[in-house]
Amino acid sequence: MHSAAxxxxxxxxxxxxxxxxxxxxxxAKRLLRQTDLKVYEIxxxxxxxxxxxxSQTFTKATGxxxxxxxxxxEK
Numbered sequence: 001m002h003s004a005a006x007x008x009x010x011x012x013x014x015x016x017x018x019x020x021x022x023x024x025x026x027x028a029k030r031l032l033r034q035t036d037l038k039v040y041e042i043x044x045x046x047x048x049x050x051x052x053x054x055s056q057t058f059t060k061a062t063g064x065x066x067x068x069x070x071x072x073x074e075k
């Protein structure tokens with residue numbers, strides 16, 4: 001019997017965790033560009049209780065810290 005995550009991977013070719021991270025980072029980037037929410041507030045909104053872990057994940061995904069992403073994409 002397969003788990004939902006392995007079924008997802010089998011059908012999409014993408015690991016569920018990687019997909020979820022991509023969705024969360026896309027929303028985080030939008031919030032950084034379009035709102036004045038604090039980074040910790042954005043972290044919580046996209047599903048990360050630990051802002052440090054969110055920042056590490058965001059940096060790994062984008063190559064820049066969330067605050068630097070925001071300053072590079074001013075409204």
